[in-house]
Amino acid sequence: MGQEGGGASGRGRCVGRLARASTEDGPSGGQFGYSGSVAAGGCGFLGEHVVRMLLQREPRLSELRVFDLHLGPWLEELKTGPVQVTAIQGDVTQAHEVAAAVAGAHVVIHAAGLVDVFGRASPETIHKVNVQGTKNVIEACVQTGTRFLVYTSSMEVVGPNIKGHPFYRGNEDTPYEAVHKHPYPCSKAQAERLVLEANGREVRGGLPLVTCALRPTGIYGEGHQIMRDFYHQGLRLGGRLFRAIPASVEHGRVYVGNVAWMHVLVARELEQRAALVGGQVYFCYDKSPYKSYEDFNMEFLGPCGLRLVETRLLAPYWLLMLLAALNALLQWLLRPLLLYAPLLNPYTLAVANTTFTVSTDKAQRHFGYEPLFSWEDSRTRTIRWVQAMEGSAQ
Ligand SMILES: NC(=O)c1ccc[n+]([C@@H]2O[C@H](COP(=O)([O-])OP(=O)(O)OC[C@H]3O[C@@H](n4cnc5c(N)ncnc54)[C@H](O)[C@@H]3O)[C@@H](O)[C@H]2O)c1
Numbered sequence: 001m002g003q004e005g006g007g008a009s010g011r012g013r014c015v016g017r018l019a020r021a022s023t024e025d026g027p028s029g030g031q032f033g034y035s036g037s038v039a040a041g042g043c044g045f046l047g048e049h050v051v052r053m054l055l056q057r058e059p060r061l062s063e064l065r066v067f068d069l070h071l072g073p074w075l076e077e078l079k080t081g082p083v084q085v086t087a088i089q090g091d092v093t094q095a096h097e098v099a100a101a102v103a104g105a106h107v108v109i110h111a112a113g114l115v116d117v118f119g120r121a122s123p124e125t126i127h128k129v130n131v132q133g134t135k136n137v138i139e140a141c142v143q144t145g146t147r148f149l150v151y152t153s154s155m156e157v158v159g160p161n162i163k164g165h166p167f168y169r170g171n172e173d174t175p176y177e178a179v180h181k182h183p184y185p186c187s188k189a190q191a192e193r194l195v196l197e198a199n200g201r202e203v204r205g206g207l208p209l210v211t212c213a214l215r216p217t218g219i220y221g222e223g224h225q226i227m228r229d230f231y232h233q234g235l236r237l238g239g240r241l242f243r244a245i246p247a248s249v250e251h252g253r254v255y256v257g258n259v260a261w262m263h264v265l266v267a268r269e270l271e272q273r274a275a276l277v278g279g280q281v282y283f284c285y286d287k288s289p290y291k292s293y294e295d296f297n298m299e300f301l302g303p304c305g306l307r308l309v310e311t312r313l314l315a316p317y318w319l320l321m322l323l324a325a326l327n328a329l330l331q332w333l334l335r336p337l338l339l340y341a342p343l344l345n346p347y348t349l350a351v352a353n354t355t356f357t358v359s360t361d362k363a364q365r366h367f368g369y370e371p372l373f374s375w376e377d378s379r380t381r382t383i384r385w386v387q388a389m390e391g392s393a394q
């Protein structure tokens with residue numbers, strides 16, 4: 001009952017209102033009732049938006065458990081509202097901590113993960129967090145009787161592939177040769193498969209588990225670390241960024257508020273539409289324009305005082321490939337001494353240089369998704385966030 005520690009081991013740390021997080025609670029519908037949710041990874045970039053969206057847009061919610069390895073201080077402000085918010089510091093790789101956090105909840109939104117395409121973490125760690133962590137979430141649902149699971153997958157499950165084939169305005173059924181080598185997309189693909197295969201498994205209490213996976217393209221918005229990095233880099237370079245990738249290479253981007261909304265909506269609809277939505281994948285999309293990665297970033301960084309300098313003649317593609325290879329070599333050589341993980345490496349260059357855009361209405365057809373934020377709103381909110389950043393030129 002109300003144990004500080006949040007988990008059977010006492011390792012997971014509960015802050016805020018204490019809640020029962022023991023695996024003895026029994027199947028959902030128990031103490032926390034129909035409307036208890038778990039947001040795993042709830043303190044990350046996307047996770048924070050999911051948490052806030054659940055509190056704003058899910059009137060039936062009575063309890064929300066925010067489970068994360070690193071808890072954010074902003075959770076404190078949520079504790080005065082009508083919903084019981086319980087912050088649980090825990091690790092998805094620890095099965096007992098996950099089971100304790102999930103027990104008795106109605107639905108789990110699993111957005112915890114290691115997002116690393118820069119070589120910061122080892123392939124083993126990426127696998128452990130993204131694949132073993134997801135296995136633990138699934139097993140926790142099965143053992144404790146939680147019936148509904150929404151998994152944050154990624155466009156990277158599909159591509160871009162190692163051959164650099166473009167995926168142009170594709171949808172969930174578009175044929176594409178998905179071949180991965182990098183640990184991050186490999187881990188996301190494996191985890192997504194596990195989630196989809198778990199659909200229909202019998203959970204404690206005898207009812208079937210209902211799962212689905214959402215595949216965001218590159219998410220942007222308030223809290224986006226790479227946008228922050230580009231902005232600060234631009235400030236250091238005297239208000240300039242240098243174009244590295246041709247403007248003709250298009251990237252699918254989606255606003256974080258719309259990705260969060262899609263998670264909340266599908267979590268709400270999973271029960272009523274289990275037969276249709278269970279076991280399905282959905283790209284996350286909105287009305288953000290198709291542009292190159294750099295031109296898209298300039299939609300926000302431009303109004304904040306940065307300009308994009310054309311350098312195609314100065315930096316031809318072969319030179320970028322050389323620099324990317326050099327960065328990879330330096331990373332390997334320096335590893336025993338320090339972590340060298342620049343944005344440019346052979347993998348990020350290949351992704352940045354391959355068109356990947358989606359055009360679909362599957363989420364609209366299956367569970368009534370419409371973007372909550374227009375492109376104009378998404379742009380304004382992101383610009384305001386950049387302008388408010390420390391060291392801002394504004
Ligand atoms: N950012 C994007 O553009 C993007 C695009 C597509 C999919 N995704 C997916 O969305 C999810 C969230 O990504 P994000 O961009 O918010 O990343 P993020 O790093 O900001 O958030 C991930 C959260 O997971 C938590 N976490 C990491 N390891 C954990 C562990 N062992 N136990 C518990 N919590 C742990 C982190 O502390 C963090 O709060 C990820 O699964 C990612 O693969 C992100």
Ligand SMILES: CC(C)CCC[C@@H](C)[C@H]1CC[C@H]2[C@@H]3[C@H](O)C=C4C[C@@H](O)CC[C@]4(C)[C@H]3CC[C@]12C
Pocket residue numbers: 115117153154155156217218219226244245293343344347348349351352
């Ligand atoms: C030439 C370089 C300087 C350009 C650097 C840009 C590069 C760091 C960007 C370009 C595309 C970005 C990825 C893309 O938006 C989608 C995803 C999927 C998501 O699941 C994780 C993040 C990721 C891989 C983005 C990472 C940063 C990338 C590669």
